[in-house]
Amino acid sequence: MIPLRKNIAEMAGYVPGFQPRDEQAWIKLNTNENPYPPSPKVAEAIIAELGGAGKSLRKYPDPPSAAARQAAARLCGFDPSWVIMANGSDELLNNLIRAFAAEGEEIAYVHPSYSYYATLAEIQGAKIHTFGLTEQWELVDFPERYEGKLFFLTNPNAPLGFAYPQPFIEELAGKVAGMLVIDEAYVDFADENSLELVRKYPNVIVTRTLSKSYSLAGMRLGLAIARPEVIAALDKIRDHYNIDRLAQAAALAALEDQDYLNQCVAKIRETRSWFTGELRVLEYGVIPSRGNFVFATPPGRNAKRVYDALFERKILVRYFSDPLLSHGLRITIGTREEMEKTVKALTEIG
């Protein structure tokens, strides 16, 4: 037996959505990737950064990713000391737990939401508490004062897609004694965000990703906005070269091309609205979504049957066996053409 820490030996590990090898053969709607390519300026910036024969790669990247950090700060309307760039927002979630929750201390999140918080807490040996949701998307039994070290609120919620009202989130900021982390992975597809709460409440942290709205899941880029003391702590913890040269160039180019982002997001929102309508015609229950996906319940609630039938037709969606989610499917919004094919398949499946 190797002398592993007990919690590592006992934990199951996170299972990400299936990534088929023969990607081209599938309509891939299972991991909330963007169906459109990133801004053309991203590839240009990567090629420019590579230089002739990749000469620049022999040198380490800029440790703080300063150019991308400044671009993100400008965009969000904060001083760069309030922003950190990361190797995917998952890196930030991990480092937040390392920074704030010692072994045996508690973190919490809403269930259902992003279960990776639990995996990260297990690695740290932190205790995990979950708060359930009512049918009106209110938190069940949230105390007047939550004394855990961190509370993760996924807003918009994934996999369900709804967004919490801002006044509700503001109220939570006052109730959380530790840090309130608002995971805004999908916020570019929504109508509101919580940046103002970061300004107003010292315990609020917003995390974002470039994986979804910016079509850069393959580059691994995320960012956080928080008080400079929090950012300074996260800067101590991260790998000093956490973002490689090509990813830094990609981040800068993507963040600076807001026209492209806005066009892309508009197309996805339009397709989301069309697809939601079509699902309702097929008598699916659909939660109005503020993300780039919908959570849909087939008539008869046998979601696994529909998942399997779509899989046979090379359409990949996300099925969760969790009893709170097993009646539905999370379906990423692809191109209009992909969603038309999905509607056709769902009609056939019945």
Ligand SMILES: Cc1ncc(COP(=O)(O)O)c(C=O)c1O
């Ligand atoms: C709610 C939520 N947070 C964070 C992430 C991780 O994003 P990233 O690709 O930036 O690590 C995801 C990815 O699916 C997500 O759904």
